[in-house]
Amino acid sequence: MAKVKTANTPSTRSEANETLRFLLKLALFVLILRSFIVAPFSIPSESMLPRLLIGDYLFVSKWNYGYSRWSLPGGVVPFPSMHWSDPKPGDVVVFRSPDPAPGDANPEHDDHDVIKRVIGLPGDTVQMRGGQLFLNGKAIPKQRIADFILPLTPNFDTRHCDAAFQDTVEGQPVCRYRRYRETLPNGKSYDVLDQRDIPAADDTGVYTVAPGTVFLMGDNRDDSADSRFAPPMGMGMIPMERVEGRAMVSFFSTDGSAEWIKPWTWVSAARWNRIGEGF
Template sequence: MTAKPTAGQSILETVKTIVYALLIAGVFRTLFFQPFWIPSGSMKETLFIGDFLFVNKMAYGYSYASCPSVRIGAIGLNIDAEDICGFLDSDNSRLLGSDPERGDVVVFRHPVSGTDYIKRLIGLPGDKIQMKEGVLFINGEAVGLEDAGNFEEAMAPQGPQRSYPRCENQPVGQGGTCLKSRQIETLPGGNKHVILNIGRQTSDHTGVFHVPEGHFFFMGDNRDNSSDSRLAQTAGGVGFVPLENLIGRADRIMFSSSGRSMLFFWTWRSDRYFKGIN
């Protein structure tokens, strides 16, 4: 006859199960895939606010940035990746590393704030990057551009921050149609992707950026609504991103919510399930 477990034993077993589950989840997130929810419109139309995806951490190997950060403001929990794996943050190298390719959509840690960003990889080590009249130049050559009509979206609050889109046809009233110029950009190597423009601004005219060895240059596809490597870190931008700050490559959207929370399943976009990221 088997002895019936006591209440204390049952609680202990439950705690052990939870701890084991958290450990397994932590190992899985550290080594293989990290969930990421798109918080801003800087990568439209490639990525929308509310897209939920998993970042492939195996793509570029591992560094201190591969360890997860755990931030839960409601209970004051703030454990940074450096707190766990800071001992690896030293020589800008990676374990089992593979070189990222120009055109990859990459999640990385901001070199100063430690916040996770997602942008497109534009400049490789040694490259010279410049914007002239809104056109991207890489090593003195203009990238291929093809006009592709307009990108349209409703002038309505988006995501948990309830932010409104910026439009080329401003002013646009609530519920109206917000337009942005749409082009197909072709990078050296053949990567093709959509970029959006609102109008000429400072970030469309820059000096030449010389990408240092061991660093990368990133830009958002929504060119006039992106804080990226065109701005220095001291000016609210990203600047050059070290190799060790790369977290992984974004390959596929799992699902997408147009509402305030990804838990609001009735707001999920039916056309974005398992959509590949180009």
């Protein structure tokens, strides 16, 4: 008569060990993939409008500029810095924000991943005059183009869009912003928003980008805490070692109307036309 193996037999323990080894290998593979090759990133704020909307998901390549401890999730594991290339002006990069100042209890200032556009490299001078960008003393062409119109949705509602910019298009409530096209000296072009005249953001002193750092700005110029402002109002210039990678392509986007218990809303909430957009 054949014996029935119990839960404590060597065979069962071997299967459990094999499963554990598989899960550990899978975790190691995912860690290597996210740290050194490509990682997903989600957009939580409107600072990079019009290119990036709240609810966009994109892939970030990790090998372009080098590696540091911030290449690893959370930056908790010490890792030697290796830098082999500076970002190019116009690149959209993900970086680790500066550590909060001593005594700063604002949770928004905790170090976290942020996405902005590269404007200045070491040695460059950057200034805003009357809402126009000046790079190394030369005005960056800023061409007025069609307004940026964004439908109001659950993840971008009246809390994000001031009453002054709310409008209606074909019966649908929208947010309408002035949009411009900037073109950097290297030929890189991109759209920016200029909501209103804000002296602190539109008229600044001359910034000289320090060695080993990069000057970053959000495309939504009047709603971006970036290198124009020192902490805690902004982030100042970001050390190169904190730059984690370059934005590659959007792979998903949602307007925030989906509900987990209603799977059909996962489809209706998706903004399919945004999938596959590059940078």
